[in-house]
Each structure stands twice: as C-alpha cells, then as structure tokens.
Amino acid sequence: MSALPPIPAHPVTPAQPGLALPAALTGRRLPSWAPPAVTAGAVAVAGLLFAATPLQGRAGFVVVTALLSVGSQTALSFAVEGRRRAVDRMFSAFVYASFAVAAVPLVLILWYTVLRGIGAINLRFLTVSMFRVNPDNPGGGIYHAIVGTLEQAALATLMAAPIGVLAAVYLVEYGRRQPFARAVSFFVDVMTGVPSIVAGLFIYALWILTLGFQKSGFAGSLALFILMLPVVIRATEEMLKLVPAELREAAYALGVPKWRTILRVVLPTALAGIVTGITLGVARIMGETAPLLLLVGTNSRIETNPFASTDAQRLQEALPTFIYEQFRDAVGNPDTPAAQRAWGAALTLIALIMLLTGLARLIARLARVRG
Amino acid sequence: MTATRVPRRDHAVATRRSSFSAGDRVFRAVSVTAATVVLVAMAAIAVFLVIRSVPAIRQDTTNFLTTRAWLPEEARPIFGIAALLFHTVVTSALAMIIAVPVAVGVALFTTFYAPRRLSAGLGYLVDLLAAVPSVIYGLWGFFFLAPNITGLTLWLSRWLGWTGIVHYRLNNTPNNLSDLTAGVVLAIMILPIVSSITREVFRQVPRDQVEAALAIGATRWEMIRTAVLPFGRSGVVSAAILGLGRALGETLAVAIILAPAYTISVHLTEGGGITFASNIALKYSEASELGIGALLGSGLCLFAITLGVNFGAQLLIRRRKEA
Structure with missing residues (x-):
C-alpha cells in the first residue's frame, strides 16, 4: 500500500453526466430523466398487472414494482450505456433497496408499538401497580415495574461502572503489550457475546443453587452486571486511547506520580466519553428480559427494596418481565386488557431506552465541542 | 527522532x-x-x-445429545438437545442468510452512497433497531408479523413448495409461529450489529485505493468490487459471525414467536420448534431440581457454541488487525 503514488491534490471524482466532454470520451449515457420515468412506467405496469391478474397485496405490489423498475432500467442501460454501467446501476439499486429493507422493520416496529401502546399510557398507568388487579380486567399500572427496572439497572451500573473503568485503565495505562492484558482484552470481546440467558443461568447456579440465596432484584442486577461489564470496558478503553500522550507526559514531567496522573488528568479528559459508554451500557441492559425471568420473578406489588426476597410477595418486578407476563396473560389475543398493558409497558420501556441513548449521544456531542 | x-x-x-x-x-x-x-x-x-x-x-435415561424430547420430570427422565440444536441452528442460519447481505448493503449505503451529511444520521437510524428490547421484538413478531406474512408463506408454499422446506403439509394451518418467522425477526435483531461493524471496516478502506480505482475510470460498483470488498472481506465475515453469536442466544423473541414443539422437521413455514434459549425460558418455572439441572446442561451447550463462534470471530478480527 505504501508503494502507491501519493494521493493527487484534487480528489478525482467519477465523470458526471453533465460534464462537457466529447462524446467519444464519455460514451453514451442515459439522460437524467430516464430512471424516474422508468420507475413511473413500472408503477403503471404493476398497477395494470394487479388489476388484471390474481396478484394482490400492498407488499406484493411494492416488490413487483421494484423488480420491474430495476429490471427495465438495467436493460435500458445495457442497451444504451453498455454492460459496465448496467451492472453499476443494478448494484446501486441493490444498495438503496437494502437500506429501505432495513428501515422498513424499524418503522413498522416503532409504529406498531406506538399505535398499540399509546392508548394504554396515562398518568394512572404510570403511577399505580398491579396490586389486586385481575389480569383479565382493565386497569392497573406499571409503577412497580418501573421502580424495579430503574433500581436493578442502577445497582448493576454501580458494580459495572467502577470495575469496568478500572479494568480499562489497566488495559490502556498499565498493560500495554503485556500478554495478560491481551488475554483480558480478548476475553472482554468474547464476553460481549455471552447470551443473556446464559448469564442468568450462571448467576442462578452460583447465587441461588450454590450460595443458597433466594430470587431477588439484586440477583437480577448481578446478571445484568455480567452483561454490562464488557460494554463499559470496551467503551472506556476506546476513550482512554484517545487521550493524547502529551497530556500524560506533561504530568510526568512535573513529577506527578502515574496514579495521580490517571485520576486527575487522564480520566477527567475522557470523562464525557466514559459517561457516554456507561449510559449506552445501561440502555443495553435495561431491556434484558431472560436473566430477570430466571432470577427476579414477578410480583404485582410495589417493592422498593431490591434485596427483598423473603417470599414471593416481596419480589421486585421489572418492566421486561412485566411485558412478558402480560403477554402470557393475553393468551394470543391482542385486544385483551393484558395485551394492552403489555404494549403500554413496551412503549414506556422503548421510550426510557431511547431517552438514555439520546442522552448518551448528547453528552458525547457536548464533550466533542469542548474538546 | x-x-x-x-x-x-x-x-x-x-x-x-x-x-x-x-x-x-x-x-x-x-x-x-x-x-x-x-x-x-x-x-x-x-x-x-x-x-x-x-x-x-x-x-438422563437416554442420550442427552440425540434425544428429541424434554421430560426431566418423568419417573424415567428423558431429555435431549437434538431438537433444540436443530431449531437453534435453523433459525440462526435463516437470520444470517437474510441479515448479512442487507447489512452489507446498508454499510455500503452509509459509507459510499448516502450524501455525506446524511450518512451519520442514517447509520444511527439503523442502530436504533438495537435499542429495541428482545421481548418487544417477540410481541411484534407474534401480533404483527406472523399474521401479516400468511400471504407470503402461502405463495411460497404454492410456487416453491417443491423444494420441501417451505411447503405446508395438509392439515397444517398456517399460523406462522414458525422457524421462518423467528428467523426473520432474528434477522432484524442482528442487523444493527452486523451493519455497524461492517460500516467501521468499510470506513477503514484506504482512501487512495478508492480514489485510484475511480481515477482509472471504474464505476462505483467496480470500485467496490476491486477496492472495498477485498479489503473488507474478513471484517464482513467476522461481523457476520458476531451476528450469528447473537442470534444463537436470543431468548424471549424466539420463546414468544416459536410455538414450542420438540420435533425436527424441514418444513420451515410450519409452526413449531424450540431453541436452547427458548426452552430455558419456557421450562424454568415448572422445573424440578433435576429439571433445573437439565436446563443448566442445555445452557452449557449454548454457552459452548456461542463461545466457539465468538472465539472464531475475535481470532479473525485480531489477525486482520495485525496484518
């Protein structure tokens, strides 16, 4: 790669259709109005097809139109511009289509969740629990689950944030190029891929079967800690690597010991980025359901103590498990009160997570402007 | 100096x-x-x-690896992971087949096709999919997707039924609580991780190679084929493997969508199936001590599989970084 000639001062861009070059040099091109015209034609032909033949359905119409449009445009391009341009146009269509295909489920999921959930949400829904509410009746709320989710996520963060940041400090500040640090760094990435249900089973085997504790909100937090730790380490590591070496060297030159340099110079410089990473980690664990299902259980009452576990009446509910519980009560019927509560809670949970994600982005942006 | x-x-x-x-x-x-x-x-x-x-x-009174049943509560406990393994692999493979090409397309779109000012925002839009919790994907798949793809699956059964894998046998009404629906939802769930890693890899393609390709008159596709894809191939593969690791361990979405059934059948559109993770989620509450131990055993298998998959992906990424 280094053998290549230097980059020209003016970046070379592909020949544009409007460029005034002799025809012999550019070859024949399709006029700029051709693609939209072809698409319009495809819509018309697809419309005729759907009117005249047994084909039906909106999704089918979109697919047929897209195939017709791309196919005829490629054929036209092949005839006028030659094979290379035709392949290029076909591939561009694939790239644009794949983005559309990725955006469709996002829009559908958000739209469907809002559609189903917005009707269930009101002040009462957010401020009362399900205590003494029959699952088959309307009413009740998710306050107890919101409390549980926030407390369990906070506890997990209290454990994962300091340990994660310190581990990242070791990886970046002390362990550079040491075999032990490389092993840790490798397993951080492997740990990111541990399925959440396996983390739940592990805590179950350790905390409940081996150490003899009961289910509790805190047991759930332990599993969330396992899931959050690698996220925090990786994010903090990236941020610490961005801190310029000159800052550290300036501190050393003034005789500041390394640990004070890290605490007073390196970490404050990277603070905003670290906070962003932690917030994204919280957003990731907040929606975790599987480990909580095994370790926390469900309860219809408000329980503010995450360590409470003396009996089933004092367990701590969480939003994801609440959603799953209501889904099971709905027994496949989307119009039951339980299903409506499930969607209301789902919308609340998505809103909470997006709020956190947005907050993380905001912190990152503010920090970048200042830095 | x-x-x-x-x-x-x-x-x-x-x-x-x-x-x-x-x-x-x-x-x-x-x-x-x-x-x-x-x-x-x-x-x-x-x-x-x-x-x-x-x-x-x-x-276990039968072979743990080859039995297609989960009855640890019986007097003669019978349980095995054959069906779990089959449906875990099938749903994850479906998710990969659907998600990887789309994710590569999305990554190319955000790095080389979208206007520079929009590209960050559009990438963020796809990343939002990662913020939706698993249980909500499950609800959506159950209440929205499954009823709405009946048209597609009937069409598949009619025209591609000869392949066997998308064919409805008689007396199987399409409820779409099937491997196919679960696979589609898993594909949506792993799309953001695959596309964001692929995007990072494509961003590192040496600028001079891209511009050299364009300078000698390559079309955009030829530039991608000659400069971007060879550089990014191992990165795309490792992104796909990481996505696979996610799909293998996904719990609630699959547990909600896939109607539990401990059978092995190649008819992907017919309802019924069970994966490692969904089996744990569905069976834990009624499990006896032996049942919990059996579930832990299946969890161990899942852990070993995802560990192997992630190990491979990380080795690939690291070798690429050092090269």
Whole structure:
C-alpha cells in the first residue's frame, strides 16, 4: 500500500453526466430523466398487472414494482450505456433497496408499538401497580415495574461502572503489550457475546443453587452486571486511547506520580466519553428480559427494596418481565386488557431506552465541542 | 527522532517513580484486580454450569445429545438437545442468510452512497433497531408479523413448495409461529450489529485505493468490487459471525414467536420448534431440581457454541488487525 503514488491534490471524482466532454470520451449515457420515468412506467405496469391478474397485496405490489423498475432500467442501460454501467446501476439499486429493507422493520416496529401502546399510557398507568388487579380486567399500572427496572439497572451500573473503568485503565495505562492484558482484552470481546440467558443461568447456579440465596432484584442486577461489564470496558478503553500522550507526559514531567496522573488528568479528559459508554451500557441492559425471568420473578406489588426476597410477595418486578407476563396473560389475543398493558409497558420501556441513548449521544456531542 | 526519545523519557520517569510510589503500586493492583474480574467471570460461568448440570445429565435415561424430547420430570427422565440444536441452528442460519447481505448493503449505503451529511444520521437510524428490547421484538413478531406474512408463506408454499422446506403439509394451518418467522425477526435483531461493524471496516478502506480505482475510470460498483470488498472481506465475515453469536442466544423473541414443539422437521413455514434459549425460558418455572439441572446442561451447550463462534470471530478480527 505504501508503494502507491501519493494521493493527487484534487480528489478525482467519477465523470458526471453533465460534464462537457466529447462524446467519444464519455460514451453514451442515459439522460437524467430516464430512471424516474422508468420507475413511473413500472408503477403503471404493476398497477395494470394487479388489476388484471390474481396478484394482490400492498407488499406484493411494492416488490413487483421494484423488480420491474430495476429490471427495465438495467436493460435500458445495457442497451444504451453498455454492460459496465448496467451492472453499476443494478448494484446501486441493490444498495438503496437494502437500506429501505432495513428501515422498513424499524418503522413498522416503532409504529406498531406506538399505535398499540399509546392508548394504554396515562398518568394512572404510570403511577399505580398491579396490586389486586385481575389480569383479565382493565386497569392497573406499571409503577412497580418501573421502580424495579430503574433500581436493578442502577445497582448493576454501580458494580459495572467502577470495575469496568478500572479494568480499562489497566488495559490502556498499565498493560500495554503485556500478554495478560491481551488475554483480558480478548476475553472482554468474547464476553460481549455471552447470551443473556446464559448469564442468568450462571448467576442462578452460583447465587441461588450454590450460595443458597433466594430470587431477588439484586440477583437480577448481578446478571445484568455480567452483561454490562464488557460494554463499559470496551467503551472506556476506546476513550482512554484517545487521550493524547502529551497530556500524560506533561504530568510526568512535573513529577506527578502515574496514579495521580490517571485520576486527575487522564480520566477527567475522557470523562464525557466514559459517561457516554456507561449510559449506552445501561440502555443495553435495561431491556434484558431472560436473566430477570430466571432470577427476579414477578410480583404485582410495589417493592422498593431490591434485596427483598423473603417470599414471593416481596419480589421486585421489572418492566421486561412485566411485558412478558402480560403477554402470557393475553393468551394470543391482542385486544385483551393484558395485551394492552403489555404494549403500554413496551412503549414506556422503548421510550426510557431511547431517552438514555439520546442522552448518551448528547453528552458525547457536548464533550466533542469542548474538546 | 521521537521514536528514540519517547522510550528514554518513559524509562527515566519509571525509575524515579519506583522510589516513592506506594500509591502507584496500590492503584496498579486495584486496576489489575478489576481486569481479572473478566477472566474470573468467564471461567466461573463454565465451571458453575458444569458442576450444576453434570449430576442431572447423569440421571438422563437416554442420550442427552440425540434425544428429541424434554421430560426431566418423568419417573424415567428423558431429555435431549437434538431438537433444540436443530431449531437453534435453523433459525440462526435463516437470520444470517437474510441479515448479512442487507447489512452489507446498508454499510455500503452509509459509507459510499448516502450524501455525506446524511450518512451519520442514517447509520444511527439503523442502530436504533438495537435499542429495541428482545421481548418487544417477540410481541411484534407474534401480533404483527406472523399474521401479516400468511400471504407470503402461502405463495411460497404454492410456487416453491417443491423444494420441501417451505411447503405446508395438509392439515397444517398456517399460523406462522414458525422457524421462518423467528428467523426473520432474528434477522432484524442482528442487523444493527452486523451493519455497524461492517460500516467501521468499510470506513477503514484506504482512501487512495478508492480514489485510484475511480481515477482509472471504474464505476462505483467496480470500485467496490476491486477496492472495498477485498479489503473488507474478513471484517464482513467476522461481523457476520458476531451476528450469528447473537442470534444463537436470543431468548424471549424466539420463546414468544416459536410455538414450542420438540420435533425436527424441514418444513420451515410450519409452526413449531424450540431453541436452547427458548426452552430455558419456557421450562424454568415448572422445573424440578433435576429439571433445573437439565436446563443448566442445555445452557452449557449454548454457552459452548456461542463461545466457539465468538472465539472464531475475535481470532479473525485480531489477525486482520495485525496484518
């Protein structure tokens, strides 16, 4: 790669259709109005097809139109511009289509969740629990689950944030190029891929079967800690690597010991980025359901103590498990009160997570402007 | 010049520090301990799953690996992971087949096709998919997707039924609580991770190679084929493997969508199936002590599989970084 000639001062861009070059040099091109015209034609032909033949359905119409449009445009391009341009146009269509295909489920999921959930949400829904509410009746709320989710996520963060940041400090500040640090760094990435249900089973085997504790909100937090730790380490590591070496060297030159340099110079410089990473980690664990299902259980009452576990009446509910519980009560019927509560809670949970994600982005942006 | 000066200065600092830095030793020890937590946790996961599951698997009266049933509560406990393994692999493979090409397309779109000002925002839009919790994907798949793809699956059964894999047998009404629906939802769930890693890889393609390709008159596709894809191939593969790791362990979405059935059938659009993770989620609440041990055993298998997959992906990524 280094053998290549230097980059020209003016970046070379592909020949544009409007460029005034002799025809012999550019070859024949399709006029700029051709693609939209072809698409319009495809819509018309697809419309005729759907009117005249047994084909039906909106999704089918979109697919047929897209195939017709791309196919005829490629054929036209092949005839006028030659094979290379035709392949290029076909591939561009694939790239644009794949983005559309990725955006469709996002829009559908958000739209469907809002559609189903917005009707269930009101002040009462957010401020009362399900205590003494029959699952088959309307009413009740998710306050107890919101409390549980926030407390369990906070506890997990209290454990994962300091340990994660310190581990990242070791990886970046002390362990550079040491075999032990490389092993840790490798397993951080492997740990990111541990399925959440396996983390739940592990805590179950350790905390409940081996150490003899009961289910509790805190047991759930332990599993969330396992899931959050690698996220925090990786994010903090990236941020610490961005801190310029000159800052550290300036501190050393003034005789500041390394640990004070890290605490007073390196970490404050990277603070905003670290906070962003932690917030994204919280957003990731907040929606975790599987480990909580095994370790926390469900309860219809408000329980503010995450360590409470003396009996089933004092367990701590969480939003994801609440959603799953209501889904099971709905027994496949989307119009039951339980299903409506499930969607209301789902919308609340998505809103909470997006709020956190947005907050993380905001912190990152503010920090970048200042830095 | 700097290359020779920096180590010397470091050395000078290090020798001076060692004389008066009890604080340094403590801080170093604390941070090493924190880093060790990762290794300890990974080892502990393996150890505790093994200790707690082996006694239960010993009581299994059939072959744990080849049995298609999950009845640890019976007087003669019968349970095995054959059906779990089959449906886990099938749903994850479907998710990969759907998600990877789309994710590569999305990554190319955000790096080379979208207007520069929009590209960050559009990438963020796809990343939003990662913010939706698993249980909500499950609800959506159950209440929205499954009823709405009946048209597609009937069409597939009619025109592609001869392949066998999308064929409805008689007396099987399409409820779409099937491997196919689960696979589609898994594809949507792993799309953001695959596309964001692929995007990072494509961003690192040497700018001069891209511009050299364009300068000698390559079309955009030819530039991507000659400069981007060869450079990014191993990155795309490892992104796909990481996505696979996610799909294998996805729990609630699959548990909600896939109607539980401990059979092995190649008819992907017919309802019924069970995966490692969904089996655990569905069976834990009524499980006896032996049942919990059996579930831990299946969890151990899932852990081993995802560990292997992620190990492979990380080795690939690291080899690429060093090359």
